Amino acid sequence: MNVLLIGSGGREHALAWAMTASPLLEKLYCAPGNAGIAEQAECVALDIANHDAVIAFCRDNAVDFVVIGPEAPLVGGLGDALDEAGIAYFGPNAAAARLEGSKGFTKDLCAQFNIPTAAYGRFCDADAALAYLEGKPLPIVIKADGLAAGKGVVIATTTEEARAAVEACFAGAFGTAGAQVVIEEFLQGEEASFFALCDGTHALALASAQDHKRVGNGDTGPNTGGMGAYSPAPVMTAEMTRRTMDEIILPTVAAMRARGTPFRGVLFAGLMIAKDGPKLIEYNVRFGDPETQVLMMRLRSDILAALRATSNGTLGSIDLKWSDDTALTVVMAANGYPGTPEKGTQIKGLKAAARIDGVEIFHAGTRRDGEHILADGGRVLNVTARGTSVADAQAHAYAAIAKIDWPGGFCRTDIGWRAIARENERH
Numbered sequence: 001m002n003v004l005l006i007g008s009g010g011r012e013h014a015l016a017w018a019m020t021a022s023p024l025l026e027k028l029y030c031a032p033g034n035a036g037i038a039e040q041a042e043c044v045a046l047d048i049a050n051h052d053a054v055i056a057f058c059r060d061n062a063v064d065f066v067v068i069g070p071e072a073p074l075v076g077g078l079g080d081a082l083d084e085a086g087i088a089y090f091g092p093n094a095a096a097a098r099l100e101g102s103k104g105f106t107k108d109l110c111a112q113f114n115i116p117t118a119a120y121g122r123f124c125d126a127d128a129a130l131a132y133l134e135g136k137p138l139p140i141v142i143k144a145d146g147l148a149a150g151k152g153v154v155i156a157t158t159t160e161e162a163r164a165a166v167e168a169c170f171a172g173a174f175g176t177a178g179a180q181v182v183i184e185e186f187l188q189g190e191e192a193s194f195f196a197l198c199d200g201t202h203a204l205a206l207a208s209a210q211d212h213k214r215v216g217n218g219d220t221g222p223n224t225g226g227m228g229a230y231s232p233a234p235v236m237t238a239e240m241t242r243r244t245m246d247e248i249i250l251p252t253v254a255a256m257r258a259r260g261t262p263f264r265g266v267l268f269a270g271l272m273i274a275k276d277g278p279k280l281i282e283y284n285v286r287f288g289d290p291e292t293q294v295l296m297m298r299l300r301s302d303i304l305a306a307l308r309a310t311s312n313g314t315l316g317s318i319d320l321k322w323s324d325d326t327a328l329t330v331v332m333a334a335n336g337y338p339g340t341p342e343k344g345t346q347i348k349g350l351k352a353a354a355r356i357d358g359v360e361i362f363h364a365g366t367r368r369d370g371e372h373i374l375a376d377g378g379r380v381l382n383v384t385a386r387g388t389s390v391a392d393a394q395a396h397a398y399a400a401i402a403k404i405d406w407p408g409g410f411c412r413t414d415i416g417w418r419a420i421a422r423e424n425e426r427h
């Protein structure tokens with residue numbers, strides 16, 4: 001198969017790396033890609049918002065399958081355009097991508113089909129939203145309905161903060177994404193990321209993972225896209241996985257099918273593992289970043305065959321094997337992230353770092369300038385390692401980081417701390 005991968009992050013580099021091992025793959029293109037992806041794929045400068053240009057590229061280059069990494073093109077209907085052109089792809093069409101594109105849509109679906117999630121209200125105007133806040137327990141969570149690049153969620157600890165978040169949303173702080181607001185109960189528990197491939201009818205659980213969303217050690221400071229992750233997530237026991245499939249994923253697949261908008265692609269459930277079981281915080285309709293990096297390190301089967309099976313309804317015949325190892329990834333970000341990251345600083349020592357046993361370095365935001373690799377984004381590198389335990393994988397990842405010479409960047413030094421504390425308790 002000739003495959004076109006859409007995206008430029010660490011998630012896409014990990015997918016490119018894993019697809020390269022597939023016997024099905026003939027030629028891999030990536031639009032736009034990055035300096036690391038260029039080792040596995042031919043990077044092409046395509047405007048991915050221009051659906052006609054993507055289709056023309058596929059036709060000119062005999063592309064059989066398009067793998068869409070990020071949510072924006074999915075919510076923007078790239079899948080629908082490919083459907084019309086008769087080109088197969090991985091990911092949901094726009095109607096099914098609403099599971100990520102509209103938080104209110106997903107909350108209503110959960111309410112209708114008894115899928116466990118936080119109690120909520122959904123509002124189109126500030127007065128009704130402010131009235132709903134009266135007398136509600138704190139903290140309380142205010143969310144812009146649409147895509148807000150991870151910035152549309154406020155956990156308010158005072159009523160004033162909650163009112164200000166509602167007013168900011170309706171005043172246009174998130175543009176059209178904030179034209180509707182969801183207000184929901186604050187859930188207690190431990191968060192986990194859960195992934196299941198879906199072909200409209202079947203769902204196949206992938207491995208679990210946990211990420212660290214805050215920028216600072218000890219999970220402090222502002223939220224980010226994710227500063228590191230590990231797989232498996234100790235909190236996702238076999239029983240919790242079974243309950244997540246039975247109570248959340250399978251009812252969602254059935255509900256989307258019943259609505260006439262079957263979901264194909266990967267469902268990424270952000271879960272809160274509460275005392276009484278798993279609850280859905282939100283859905284994403286794409287792979288997680290940096291969770292994908294650790295999933296691909298553990299996958300022992302052909303990812304491309306599995307992705308293709310989501311698009312042609314044959315997922316029921318796919319069986320994926322996972323390594324018993326733990327994988328852990330540490331994100332190296334450019335100074336300034338998650339604010340304005342410094343661009344163009346030079347990164348040295350990548351080859352030496354990659355030589356460490358069990359280490360893969362995925363690029364998240366880099367570009368090549370002659371012989372030099374330069375930072376070109378907020379999250380820049382994902383230093384990823386395998387190990388026999390979280391502590392072992394963590395040691396390999398940080399040993400690799402010690403070889404990387406990049407004064408323009410930083411990382412957290414405690415990725416995996418919660419899981420390592422659990423491992424220590426057990427010994």
Ligand code: AMP
Nearest residue numbers: 118141150153184185186187270281282
């Ligand atoms: P979201 O973009 O919906 O995933 O929210 C971003 C982050 O806010 C989540 O990863 C959680 O850490 C937190 N969060 C969102 N909703 C809730 C909730 N109802 N209760 C507790 N934390 C939440």
Ligand code: GLY
Nearest residue numbers: 225226288289290
């Ligand atoms: N790591 C969280 C996300 O991909 O949204």
